[in-house]
Amino acid sequence: MPEFLELLPPAAALEKMFASLPQAILSTEKIDTIFALGRVINDPVLAHEPLPAFARSTVDGYALRAADTYGATEALPAYLPLAGEVPMGAAPAFALPPGTAASIHTGGMLPQGADAVLMMEYTQESRPGELEVLRAVGAGENILKAGEDVVVGQEVLPAGARLRPAEIGGLMALGLTEVEVVRQPRVGIISSGDEVVPPNQAAQPGQVRDINSYSLSALVTQAGAEPVRYGIVGDQAAALEAALQSALAECDLVVVTAGSSASTRDLTAAIVNRMGQPGVLVHGVNVKPGKPTILAVCDGKAVIGLPGNPVSALVIARIFLIPVIEKLSGLTVGGARRSAQARLTVNLASQAGREDYIPVRLISTADGLAADPIFYKSNLIFMLARADGLVRIPADATGLGAGMIVEVEYL
């Protein structure tokens, strides 16, 4: 296995693949904003209207001229005749004459002439049609001027942002019921291995059911892309080559989970290498689990060869597949990994020079979060199902000690 002699660290391996990928992101499409949750915008959103669109009261009370309240106290109130009530949802039908006040609700539009709102709590309506002012207010108090939050032309959402509930709401605030978003990357998924059978089949002795096609599909969906499954191919060159050709023609990137043995992984690398230029860039990464990872670019499209082991495949997909999806989507804001700090419950050994990822369960303690590693003899998929996150042991560490605060990336 000469390819394994010099193993790149994960970050360098990813960089090497990115250097051969086109800079361009996928094309965009216009969709209804209500269906845009999780999608990414390529162009910044600029406000074409000011927010608020008109001067508004931020409290329940009385719109007035601040000057008319000058010196008013509970002991020596000012008295202002009431000029009317501001309706909700419409412009006041009147301008406020000097020396008068108008009742107004939170969010109501300030009548012309008013420059402040006095909170209801500091008033009394002692006589019908007359307001007793128990406190002075300054000009501008309890109001929002038109455009005070957002002026016309202001960038309200940056390019490359993923749309979350607040962004969806913000687009609606501006009346943008349609939004131009980047097309969802199509991710071709191929499972390979003579021993792999579809999950709806009884596994005969020597056979195992296909896990990777489905766990990776779910991960791709979570990442905001569209999985396209190409099924299971045996360890025959022709079958794998045909599946790769279809997937590369129809998808924006392709993942292949290789069979378990070194020979089938080498076969996978050799075939991927024939699928386009520059071909295989990385074969073997200095990471556990996931050493036999293959990274390739074939005529502008990324091809990622994942280990056949389902735990390794999911962990490695997080490290190499998700970043490609994010790159194709133009995601630059809100794509950061989510992680927590937690106290390690036991010692974790690691080989210096290699990056390790250990599944952990997060436990709430009086002392903050604890990270409890999960150990199985094999890399069973249910090991990840019990985990809340992954602890990364950096390459320069020979392990992590019990009681240390570690970074846990949420699964």
Added chain:
Amino acid sequence: MPEFLELLPPAAALEKMFASLPQAILSTEKIDTIFALGRVINDPVLAHEPLPAFARSTVDGYALRAADTYGATEALPAYLPLAGEVPMGAAPAFALPPGTAASIHTGGMLPQGADAVLMMEYTQESRPGELEVLRAVGAGENILKAGEDVVVGQEVLPAGARLRPAEIGGLMALGLTEVEVVRQPRVGIISSGDEVVPPNQAAQPGQVRDINSYSLSALVTQAGAEPVRYGIVGDQAAALEAALQSALAECDLVVVTAGSSASTRDLTAAIVNRMGQPGVLVHGVNVKPGKPTILAVCDGKAVIGLPGNPVSALVIARIFLIPVIEKLSGLTVGGARRSAQARLTVNLASQAGREDYIPVRLISTADGLAADPIFYKSNLIFMLARADGLVRIPADATGLGAGMIVEVEYL
């Protein structure tokens, strides 16, 4: 506003609502496992098959009897005739005669008679049909016995777990291509306020576009439930009552965003109180933003009155709406809030006795994550769009100091 005189803290308010909600969760339905991402299982999943189903090799090498390698070294190798090759994906057609070895790949099924696998690295095929053994192995080495990971009847997924990619994969490993999941809660969403117009309309002076229906729909979708929008109702009792009746009949819980003023909030509370027993349980919570929150249970269904302000509505929905969705779904595993610890960049003032939620942006620094609060004059929705998370200032604090490590809940 007599209801505001005694404000409950958020946790006590939630508890009060939960105490009046039925204990039962929603009914379940059987769906294809490939479509079950994010869904919740009500019953634990027990293995009906062992994993692995047969004894497997965990390396590439040679299946043999450990006793036959006893004493073998590079200086004094043992020699074993080759009895065959184990095919991938099928049971070996032969039993291994004593004193022989058979080549086997990672994941291959151990032939009868073998009790260990010697890694390829410690062998040579010096003469055709004969294996040179350069190292001894112990019995059980480099193999996984049948059922070593999972025995029949073992619980592999607990009740109340949300299905993530690893859980989807685990179900497939067991051949469970269909899974019984809890029905998605239907969440009715009503926006109220005379000033609110649909987002596809030009807002006239005094009007604002409906944000809450859409930001809350997106939040509900994110939480794994199904939003049902009942549109905008004005501040007329009859309209709100009719909308609430429809929503309560058709949905599992209902949220109403009240108009902005105290009078419309009181109107909302009065009408919600008429919709069923026991009615309004909480009117006013000691939290900022979100003081005017209404929590009610009407004939077994939760009704949550959210503040009309879009930022308050989203923050409060995270505190009160998401827990109800999780309760209805039976979610007990994997529903924990995701949060990070970060260093606060500035002082944050707060009123003692009140819980505060402050939007922050997370910034990566050499010193770890920094939490930088976002301030706007008003509670503009774009404030949350700029934020990565929320910092909670506990009720017993009068503020948080710059440089303090704070808990940031991811948005």
